[in-house]
Amino acid sequence: MSVNQREIGRRRLLAEIRAQKSIPRIDLAERTGISRATVTTITAELLREGLIEEEQRDSPDKDTRRGRPTVNLRIRGAARLIAGAKISNRAISLVLLDFEGAHLADHEVALDKSVFAPAELAAILGAQLDALARKVGCGRADVSGFGIGIAGIVDAPRGFVHWSPSLDARNVEFADVIGRQLSVPTYVDNDANLVAVAEKTFGLGQGHSDFIVVTIESGVGMGIYIGDEIYRGTRGCGAEFGHTKVHLDGALCRCGQRGCLEAYVADYALLREAMIASGDHAGMVVDKVLSAAEAGDPVAKSIVDRAGRMFAMGLANLVNIFDPELIILAGEQMLSSHLYAEEVIEAMRGSIVQIDKAPPEVVIHKWDNLMWARGGAAYALDKVQERALADMVDYAG
Amino acid sequence: MSVNQREIGRRRLLAEIRAQKSIPRIDLAERTGISRATVTTITAELLREGLIEEEQRDSPDKDTRRGRPTVNLRIRGAARLIAGAKISNRAISLVLLDFEGAHLADHEVALDKSVFAPAELAAILGAQLDALARKVGCGRADVSGFGIGIAGIVDAPRGFVHWSPSLDARNVEFADVIGRQLSVPTYVDNDANLVAVAEKTFGLGQGHSDFIVVTIESGVGMGIYIGDEIYRGTRGCGAEFGHTKVHLDGALCRCGQRGCLEAYVADYALLREAMIASGDHAGMVVDKVLSAAEAGDPVAKSIVDRAGRMFAMGLANLVNIFDPELIILAGEQMLSSHLYAEEVIEAMRGSIVQIDKAPPEVVIHKWDNLMWARGGAAYALDKVQERALADMVDYAG
DNA sequence: CCGATTAAATTTGAAAATCAAATTAAATCG
């Protein structure tokens, strides 16, 4: 019943094949501790199911050893088609991956407004998904899973959106709405969580079981991996790093509360201060503040410096609470380069509990705007694989 | 190899028996999904091993139904003897439990100083453990596991103490030192973590898979359960709640850094402020500040109020990051009652992300000073049970 | 007091799954 022994083996082997990209059976047995006999049996099942494939050894010179040569196994890309999307302020970007995670196509569309009714947004997503699938000569029906990232508070296991700046309603069963309307299995998560999934699947989080991803756009987001699983809290809405408080009764945040980290480091926070200082209430943009600070303007410098120190303090709090092995600062726009500066990281290191052990590694990962959508796809990929494995249960050679 | 199927079943059943205290086989099958046949087989093994026992039905009137009556199974208390200890400032308290977790004896001793060499402290612990065991007519050799809580930064899986206010050396393999010196399997963890273990095993955390325990003595400590496991971070030293920063370049903390939560809410923080305000540099005690505040003294009130608001802010940050279902505020001395006041909890609720879902439950748990030691014992109990199960592998009827 | 009834626990026998060992397959070496 539920999860039988064989299914555990299949899961373990498929995960290992995915992690290693390409690996012979004997190494699978070695790495997983499953006997060679069982590896043969299980991989035969996975082959028949079409989830994996044997790799052609196109480089016979490479294998110069004696004995029967190894046959590498890998995920069969053609097995499934996976789509991912990110809903941004006035745009949607989509990406289409195969079952191996390889990029097949992408697609972007600008929107004429930023807030939508759920069904309206679902219709747009459907049309764009069709357009995306058409690029590889497929239809929507060929897509096995669709993962969508959206800003706001999301209970991912239920696909339930408590609140999002992109929706005109609260408490929407958004995954259900889209899934029913498009007839494609749909999964919705907070966009920052999906960046963490993307980092784990394709990026710098590969091979790490515990790490934190912090993203900075206009808001501050966070995703946490603990024990190879993304941590979402008990209401599905933890990891609200941007709204942790860094000052008692501090600056007003757009969430309505005071002293949120976001109210000190987001672009609108910098702008607000710059406006106050200059008296100039129009035409002020963040770039100008940053370049003024760099040029040595003392007011601009103090504004930017404080943002950096607040950010360092927030990061230090994360480290003191989680003690992660790795922190990934991720972002597409380098508007936040001042927050990722070495001084900021150094200030963070100075604010964590001091022990005779290296502080967590901090890396900066700058990527294109498709990374968000790829995170959505990676999330859907995981779900699709899970479903494929579950559906195999009734299979008997 | 390693964890075989049967061992999984044994673990699952033993855990369920422990959780339910007393439960018949048929309910075990029902709850675990393991077939009745297998439950019979496995419980027979556990019975033969002496880890569980059949309960005498001493109340035959209770069971008024027809049919063969159920036979309840329970953990066999006599199976093992478990000790726990808490090293406090100038005292050590110990507790002796049976394998079921029942209290057998306790013992306390005052110390003439607060900082010790590791071997010296180990010797004291050995002597007190002997005294404790003697109370139930046993010797140290009968104790299967010894769990010790100590303040400071501890890498629990290794039993390694990075730093502790009770030790005169840094980076001590403390569990090894004690274990070798006493010839008793010894486990060491941060004292706040062990309070969390105690709450999970004996207290309000029973039945909760994700919760946070915050303790306030002179310092502020925290323990986190995520997915039924205590979370310790990758270096074994996460959960340093007391040293999360609540103010940029704020008050000086005894850790040497600035703006730590502890520097605002600990007793010494209140004292410092009260001294500054009154000019009175001697004879000031925390109780006096608190009672003055309660009596309406405006200075005292502002001091205590700010501590409360800082604490609320720290708690809110925890909730925003973890989204736990439950927060347990635990402590033995009610010096911290001002921090546990309803206004403080309400302030916390006002500083967390607002969604249409209940905020986490907050409960206050006040207990005696033996709770710390019981946490140590609970930790050791878990390890001893794990060892007992592992040792059964080679067992064949 | 005794057979019918009921429900827990155990036993039985078949099915599932793993693994060590033996065998087969596919290569290189000399």
Add this chain to the structure above:
DNA sequence: CGATTTAATTTGATTTTCAAATTTAATCGG
């Protein structure tokens, strides 16, 4: 081209689980 080497598969025994049948231990009703 046979010996050697190593991967992969097959074989046969063992472990483990579970559904169904059986046994056990109680109550019920007459």
